[in-house]
Amino acid sequence: MPPLITLSRRAVLKGSGALILGVHLPFLPVSPAVAGSTPVTVNAWLRISPDAVTVIVARSEMGQGVFTALPMLVAEELDVDWQTVRAEMAPLDAAYANPVLGGMRTGGSTSLSGGFLPLRQAGAAARLMLMAAAAQVWRVPVTDLTTAAGVVGHAASDRRASYGALAPLARRQPVPTDPPLRSPSTWTLIGRSPPRLDTPAKVTGQATFGLDVRVPDLLYAAVRHCPILGGTLAKTDTTALKAKTPTGYRPGVIAVVPLGNAVAVVAESWWQARTALAEVTVSWNEGAHGELASTTLDPTLTKALDATDPRTIAVAASRGDIDLAMAGAARVVDSVYRLPFLAHAALEPMNATASVTATGCALWLPTQDQEQYAKILPPLLGLKPDQITVHTTFLGGSFGRRLESDFGVQAALLSKAVSRPVQVIWSREEDIRHDVYRPASVSRVTVGLDAADRVVAWRHRVVAPSILARVDPAAVRNGVDSTAVAGIDDQPYALPALHLDHVRRDTGVPVGFWRSNGHSNNAFSMESMIDEVAAALDRDPYQLRRTLLADAPRALHVLDLAAGGANWSEPLAPVGDGRRGRGIALHQAFGSVVAAVAEVTVFTDGRLRVDRVVAAVDCGVAVHPDLVRGQIEGGILFGLSAALTGKITVDKGRVVQSNFHDVRVLTLAEAPAVEVHLVPSREPPGGVGEAGTPPIAPALTNAIFSATGRRLRSLPVADHDLKTG
Amino acid sequence: MVTLAVNGRTVTVTVTADTPLLWLLRDHLQLTGTKFGCGAGLCGACTVLVNGTAVRACSVPVSSLTNAEVFTIEGLAGQGDPVAARVIAAWIAEQVPQCGYCAPGMIIATVALLRRIPHPNDDDIDALITNLCRCGTYPRIRKAIHRAAAAAP
Numbered sequence: 078m079p080p081l082i083t084l085s086r087r088a089v090l091k092g093s094g095a096l097i098l099g100v101h102l103p104f105l106p107v108s109p110a111v112a113g114s115t116p117v118t119v120n121a122w123l124r125i126s127p128d129a130v131t132v133i134v135a136r137s138e139m140g141q142g143v144f145t146a147l148p149m150l151v152a153e154e155l156d157v158d159w160q161t162v163r164a165e166m167a168p169l170d171a172a173y174a175n176p177v178l179g180g181m182r183t184g185g186s187t188s189l190s191g192g193f194l195p196l197r198q199a200g201a202a203a204r205l206m207l208m209a210a211a212a213q214v215w216r217v218p219v220t221d222l223t224t225a226a227g228v229v230g231h232a233a234s235d236r237r238a239s240y241g242a243l244a245p246l247a248r249r250q251p252v253p254t255d256p257p258l259r260s261p262s263t264w265t266l267i268g269r270s271p272p273r274l275d276t277p278a279k280v281t282g283q284a285t286f287g288l289d290v291r292v293p294d295l296l297y298a299a300v301r302h303c304p305i306l307g308g309t310l311a312k313t314d315t316t317a318l319k320a321k322t323p324t325g326y327r328p329g330v331i332a333v334v335p336l337g338n339a340v341a342v343v344a345e346s347w348w349q350a351r352t353a354l355a356e357v358t359v360s361w362n363e364g365a366h367g368e369l370a371s372t373t374l375d376p377t378l379t380k381a382l383d384a385t386d387p388r389t390i391a392v393a394a395s396r397g398d399i400d401l402a403m404a405g406a407a408r409v410v411d412s413v414y415r416l417p418f419l420a421h422a423a424l425e426p427m428n429a430t431a432s433v434t435a436t437g438c439a440l441w442l443p444t445q446d447q448e449q450y451a452k453i454l455p456p457l458l459g460l461k462p463d464q465i466t467v468h469t470t471f472l473g474g475s476f477g478r479r480l481e482s483d484f485g486v487q488a489a490l491l492s493k494a495v496s497r498p499v500q501v502i503w504s505r506e507e508d509i510r511h512d513v514y515r516p517a518s519v520s521r522v523t524v525g526l527d528a529a530d531r532v533v534a535w536r537h538r539v540v541a542p543s544i545l546a547r548v549d550p551a552a553v554r555n556g557v558d559s560t561a562v563a564g565i566d567d568q569p570y571a572l573p574a575l576h577l578d579h580v581r582r583d584t585g586v587p588v589g590f591w592r593s594n595g596h597s598n599n600a601f602s603m604e605s606m607i608d609e610v611a612a613a614l615d616r617d618p619y620q621l622r623r624t625l626l627a628d629a630p631r632a633l634h635v636l637d638l639a640a641g642g643a644n645w646s647e648p649l650a651p652v653g654d655g656r657r658g659r660g661i662a663l664h665q666a667f668g669s670v671v672a673a674v675a676e677v678t679v680f681t682d683g684r685l686r687v688d689r690v691v692a693a694v695d696c697g698v699a700v701h702p703d704l705v706r707g708q709i710e711g712g713i714l715f716g717l718s719a720a721l722t723g724k725i726t727v728d729k730g731r732v733v734q735s736n737f738h739d740v741r742v743l744t745l746a747e748a749p750a751v752e753v754h755l756v757p758s759r760e761p762p763g764g765v766g767e768a769g770t771p772p773i774a775p776a777l778t779n780a781i782f783s784a785t786g787r788r789l790r791s792l793p794v795a796d797h798d799l800k801t802g
Numbered sequence: 803m804v805t806l807a808v809n810g811r812t813v814t815v816t817v818t819a820d821t822p823l824l825w826l827l828r829d830h831l832q833l834t835g836t837k838f839g840c841g842a843g844l845c846g847a848c849t850v851l852v853n854g855t856a857v858r859a860c861s862v863p864v865s866s867l868t869n870a871e872v873f874t875i876e877g878l879a880g881q882g883d884p885v886a887a888r889v890i891a892a893w894i895a896e897q898v899p900q901c902g903y904c905a906p907g908m909i910i911a912t913v914a915l916l917r918r919i920p921h922p923n924d925d926d927i928d929a930l931i932t933n934l935c936r937c938g939t940y941p942r943i944r945k946a947i948h949r950a951a952a953a954a955p
Contacts, residue, residue: 139901140902471901472901711937
């Protein structure tokens with residue numbers, strides 16, 4: 078089997094918490110000078126060998142750069158040469174729980190904010206332990222020691238010892254509690270942008286993604302789900318596959334396995350599995366959603382805007398006296414905004430590899446949530462939680478999709494069924510049609526303005542299905558799914574009276590977390606409305622935002638930086654038969670503030686070109702500024718792709734779209750240049766993986782309004798005809 | 803049974819005639835650098851060189867490949883192909899990959915582009931690089947292509 082590079086090597090850990098001493102030290106040298114070459118586990122985050130420092134990364138690498146940024150935090154305090162730093166994915170272990178989300182999982186743009194303190198502390202503690210080891214050997218006060226580039230030195234006696242040599246003794250030192258951290262002014266790594274540690278493997282085809290896992294005796298499975306959302310498997314007819322072979326099926330085919338809502342064929346190769354699966358005749362139990370159709374769903378959501386029964390209306394936030402403020406308003410601006418369901422469409426289709434035996438289940442998979450498998454799988458497999466091991470591969474994109482357990486559970490069930498390791502790979506069609514989609518939403522925003530044209534009242538109703546009701550029902554408080562209404566009442570704008578409520582309408586279309594969750598819906602309605610208010614007042618939309626941000630210096634700075642970077646006040650040069658426009662939007666989420674200015678050209682034949690996007694971000698400390706730029710660029714283009722063409726529709730209970738011909742995603746030719754400006758900051762880091770996505774859709778439609786005078790209140794843009802006249 | 807040259811080595815594999823090259827590479831030759839993305843020739847994650855031309859391996863049955871010369875990312879990266887070396891170096895210099903799943907296909911599509919048009923302009927790039935990237939690294943891909951072209955001797 079080829080080496081599974083960067084896959085987790087199960088570190089032997091004991092207990093929990095950030096500083097866990099390894100317990101498998103093979104020998105303890107009497108002198109650091111005779112230390113062997115065996116890597117030493119110094120703590121849960123760190124293994125030191127003579128020529129490398131391996132930082133254990135507990136968050137899944139899905140492109141956001143945790144394999145680089147998290148090791149930087151440890152290395153900054155450890156005082157090592159960055160060239161010697163390696164990253165390795167952590168195994169599933171309580172030590173690696175996400176301090177923000179709980180459990181070992183990656184999401185909500187929490188990796189950097191959650192790791193910023195504990196990982197620096199782990200590095201600092203390890204450095205003190207290495208120094209303590211040197212002090213013990215040399216019999217000198219630890220205060221006389223210094224460190225530099227992975228070496229402890231004692232100047233007075235001109236002695237030096239490498240971390241690799243000291244590591245065996247260091248791990249036996251008492252673990253310092255609350256070790257002092259370096260002052261930001263002395264940082265040598267944080268704030269710089271060393272090359273990503275995962276790039277060399279990714280550009281040579283050596284990086285191991287989920288479907289690159291190879292284990293001995295591996296079989297492959299193709300799966301077909303009930304095409305009707307929520308339906309189940311009724312009956313399979315495998316006559317077409319029958320043959321006089323030991324398995325009873327044609328050569329290569331091992332088994333046909335029912336999976337509740339799906340059927341799988343397991344074979345010697347995936348192509349054999351896929352072609353055989355196509356010949357299995359299946360009948361389905363349609364369930365409750367056989368007649369589900371977007372044509373009836375959309376009006377149902379819209380109708381819920383007028384809900385009056387208080388039992389169906391969950392108030393998420395209310396400040397000031399909204400009724401009084403609205404009643405006293407000199408004028409009111411009111412609009413309804415509609416957003417579609419969206420697929421994740423990560424480039425690597427859903428897949429997982431499992432090996433289930435009587436004594437354990439090993440999973441190798443691209444997942445954002447390792448933790449869940451130790452809960453879900455034991456009852457299904459007749460195993461105990463500590464018999465589940467999870468090896469996390471690189472994730473070929475995820476955007477929230479790989480928080481789900483469906484593909485991992487399938488792999489385990491299939492391996493159990495055939496008593497061999499199985500890799501299940503979904504076809505792209507299965508991936509698109511059996512996603513958990515970004516919720517569709519319909520929002521009404523009503524804004525009251527006083528006689529002096531000030532915004533005095535903001536009423537916002539979101540009609541949307543609930544994600545939390547499925548994934549974490551206890552988190553639904555007073556009927557409010559916080560993810561459905563995210564990013565409205567906590568924006569930096571001065572809105573004296575605000576009332577936000579959620580009318581939950583579950584539709585039968587499964588919904589899940591999609592890069593930035595409700596922020597992507599709500600930034601659109603909020604930032605579109607601010608532009609509509611500006612238009613109603615005949616004010617420049619940038620200047621109106623400046624007024625509303627007068628008491629929010631951080632956001633104001635971000636707004637100014639984006640507008641300045643885009644030369645907001647300079648008219649755009651005309652282009653042939655194209656009308657040009659700029660649009661601006663700002664959104665605060667995940668501890669960061671992002672503003673985006675989009676520049677577009679709308680041609681007379683209706684073609685739209687996005688010429689440029691200028692963005693600004695304040696994410697607190699930019700641990701790795703180039704990763705921040707990359708995430709904002711990527712988040713913006715991901716959101717732009719959705720805004721331009723993204724939608725999932727259903728008909729007869731089935732998802733209509735199936736592959737990249739009708740799930741149109743942004744191409745290189747369509748992608749504008751994205752300029753990203755960073756606000757220098759020493760505040761704790763916010764998240765950036767998702768923060769770029771929310772503001773781009775409204776910046777785009779605001780730009781289209783500026784160019785054409787047409788206000789788009791629904792997405793995608795492709796549903797609108799922008800032809801002149 | 804099909805005989806073809808993969809990364810300069812002649813291989814004979816017993817598979818059904820309709821098996822796409824992608825799955826021969828991945829499941830039979832264990833060359834997993836070539837990725838599966840859509841199975842319909844739409845995303846380009848499985849791009850390889852066949853007789854010097856960039857093709858989408860998911861949509862090429864092995865029956866059409868008798869005696870063909872196939873190069874995958876493993877062969878191009880590992881055997882010192884000078885154009886591939888420049889492209890890979892440019893991908894690193896521009897820090898292009900995020901998730902990295904599109905990278906092998908993108909790099910091979912770029913190698914084919916630069917062999918055909920050593921100094922492509924943006925229109926050439928728009929027309930010939932149709933692979934998909936979901937992380938939104940396109941601006942960096944464009945820069946990397948120009949960088950690789952500029953590095954040609």
